[in-house]
Amino acid sequence: MTLRAFVSGLDIGWTDAAIALAAAVVSFVAIHGAVHLVRRKLDQLDGPRARKPIVDVLRHTIARTSNLAIVATSLLIGASLLDLPPPWDQRIGHLWFITLGAQLAVYLHHAIAVTARRYFRVHGRGLEDEQVTVAHTLVIWALQWSVWTVFLLAMLSNLGINVTTFVASLGIGGVAVALAVQNILGDLFASLAIATDKPFEVGDAISVPEFFGTIEHVGLKTTRIRALSGVQIVIANAELLRKTVHNFKRQNTRRVQYTLRVNPATPADLAAQVPERLSAIIEAKDKVKLDHVSLTTMDQNYLEYDVVYNLSDANYPLFLRTQQAVLLETMRMLREMGISTAPRAQELLVHEPAANDGDTRRPDGRQLRPMH
Structure with a gap:
């Protein structure tokens, strides 16, 4: 089938096609101009307003607006003005979902990265080490992949594909993997909690019920502590977080x-x-x-x-x-x-038994020999 025959099958007049094309062009100019205006307004902010978290997230997120998504959205606006026969009206609806969903997923992808890095930078007090960097990367990676997984499943469901079995399979597989590596995952999430919440950091002197020492390294699975005796103590992150930790480095008074x-x-x-x-x-x-x-x-x-x-x-x-x-x-x-710290003097009474010269036997009946 040629393109001319395909267009003829849609039963679209030249007037309708011209109106749809004009609407697409106007939509492209309007959307592109609106995005450019918003970005310029955000860049012109200064002072405390420019340092607000929402402004920082919007600045980096809107900058990721795809020109391809703008073009696709403009064409879909124009196509929406046409009286298309089935099944093209339904296909246009699917394209709307895919275009807007993909752009929204891109926005969320970059918003997660910017928000997480800003949070870790503010709450990390500028002290970045290998463990903290890896933990932050894992958190950002997990959240971003969750966004794209949800978008993929939603897109398949919108196209009419039954994803119930696929989701159930993912759930069963996830449960099986989690049960197999639950100890490792527990220590991994404990490491993420330490990196995010920072109950202690490298160099802090801490005390738990079993030992006292200085934090040398916080890994993805274990934490290494140098005890006062000089021996190195290696303890699992999850086990350490279950204990009551006294952080002496943060003691102010x-x-x-x-x-x-x-x-x-x-x-x-x-x-x-x-x-x-x-x-x-x-x-x-x-x-x-x-x-x-x-x-x-x-x-x-x-x-x-x-x-x-x-x-x-x-x-x-x-x-x-x-x-x-x-x-x-x-x-x-x-x-x-002239005050003494000595306790009160104690009196000791000694009672001596009466002497009995006639009895020289011991309590067991044996005769005592006189000493010369």
Whole structure:
């Protein structure tokens, strides 16, 4: 069949064809001009508005508008004005779905990439390593492939192809693969969670119920930690995330609490002076905010003071130096005041049995020999 015969079979007049072609040309100019105008408006934004996430996503997404999609959309607009016989009216509907669906999938493909990279850049604090890069790439890749898979299935369904069996097969295959590699997948998703949420990073000092150490490397399956003893601990990511992790590197302040015990025979007047003088010693230290010094316990063995203060810097060497200085000055203060930290003296009563010279036998009945 020749092209002329094919066109003649559609029963399209020259007037209708000219109107459809003009509509297609006008549509192309209008759509292309609208896309160009929107891109120019977005590029002209400056200041805080230009740094908004939605503006950044729209700028990169609309820039991916395909000229082929614009041409196809314009031709379809023109064809929609024609009175086409079956089955061409239905085919035009399928072409509408494929054209707009493909362009929407392209938009979502690039929007996912831009949004994910922006999120990882903001929440990653600029610290990128191999594990983080791989994890980000896997997340973006999985989301993008999900978009194209949904579009492909929707397109096949729109064309009249039954995709129910295909979707069920994918589901069964996915379940089988997931059951076979569930431990690996669990550690992989745990790695993605670590890379995204960042409960700890390389170089952080962490503590879990079983050990304390510094993070050396976070891989796709395991995390390597250098313990204080020098040994390297390798633990699965999923298992590590199931534990309660204390991240000491992110500790901003340090709370110090200890008890001071003095002899219970200390006079009440001297005991009342201890909180004030000890508070003065603590408040004189750098980066220290006193909470309280209070007498909390009094019994026959000792008087107990509860001492609490906060360091505005969580640096561990600073804590050791400050605590040592406070304790040494406390010792001098107690010596000057004549207060003892010794507990109450205990009395020991010893009862001696009455001497019995006539009985020289041991409890077992054997005779005791006199010593010369």
